[in-house]
Amino acid sequence: MTKRVTISVNGKPISVPAGTIVAAAVVESGAARFRSSLHGESRGPLCGMGVCFECRVTINGQPHSRSCLTLCEEGLEVRTDE
Numbered sequence: 738m739t740k741r742v743t744i745s746v747n748g749k750p751i752s753v754p755a756g757t758i759v760a761a762a763v764v765e766s767g768a769a770r771f772r773s774s775l776h777g778e779s780r781g782p783l784c785g786m787g788v789c790f791e792c793r794v795t796i797n798g799q800p801h802s803r804s805c806l807t808l809c810e811e812g813l814e815v816r817t818d819e
């Protein structure tokens with residue numbers, strides 16, 4: 738049986754299998770957007786491998802973290818541009 742961990746996305750608790758990438762957990766949470774462009778357009782994961790930087794969110798208070806490169810761990814706190 739796969740171990741599950743609980744993280745929060747914009748203050749909302751969500752349970753995911755351990756090792757899930759944060760980007761997938763953000764999608765699962767139903768968050769409207771990952772971040773906004775300088776002109777206010779919604780941005781989200783594009784490459785899924787750390788190259789485009791479109792998936793940046795705040796993880797445990799660290800802004801501009803690439804959510805496609807970070808694995809979910811118990812208690813992780815994620816903030817997107819809501």
Ligand code: FES
Pocket residue numbers: 781782783784785786787788789790791792793803804805806
């Ligand atoms: S999706 Fe491209 S860097 Fe994360």
